[in-house]
Amino acid sequence: MNDNVASDRLEPLRVSIAMGSASDLPVMELASEVLAEFGVPHEVRIVSAHRAPHDMVVFGDEAEGRGVDVIIAGAGGAAHLPGMLASLVSIPVIGVPIPLRHLDGMDSLLSIVQMPRGVPVATVAIGNATNAGLLAVRMLAISDPALRQRMTEYRHSIAQASRDSGRDRASGQPSTDNDLSNQKQDRK
Ligand code: C2R
Secondary structure, rough: OOOOEEEEOOOOEEEEEEEHHHHHHHHHHHHHHHHHHHHOOEEEEEOOOOOOOOHHHHHHHHHHHHHOOEEEEEOOOOOHHHHHHHHOOOOEEEEEEEOOOHHHHHHHHHHOOOOOOOOOOOEEOOHHHHHHHHHHHHHOOOOOOHHHHHHHHHHHHHHHHHHHHHHHHHHHHOOOOOOOHHHHHHOO
């Protein structure tokens, strides 16, 4: 299988979205959508620590040299990919626990979040690749004023959407559903 699912970047790469299997794509594409919304160049890769360990080591070893500043790594079940990547790089790794048919993602969550001291993985909620994308944007925004401004505008937009949803309920009007925060909330 070609492990390079998507690489439609025109500018220098900033974020790599990695996942253990193509079956993780329906969840992980939410992170890609957020990065696209914020204009952050990124790639989407299938790379499994369990099934193709040597490829994973090469991917991790080369990531920083290819310009990657943040890795978002999603995996389900015995989810070792995010932690193994964190052991190979010095950039932040954000882990996304993928819910599978059995155990509802609790297995993935614990596999990703319970890292040994010294090898941190910033773990988001089960299936919440949207927050992984937003966290990556916040990390990049530390040294990018324009991106920080966009994040500030995004925060204001979700605050307004929250207020509006309360008002709509009070007035009996249907809520407007036209921004990223509302669209993604149900899907996590
Ligand atoms: P398949 O659907 O391909 O059988 O994969 C994947 O992330 C996926 O959620 C089932 C699940 O196996 C996970 N997987 C891992 C790793 N590689 C694949 N957790 C890994 O290296 O951690």
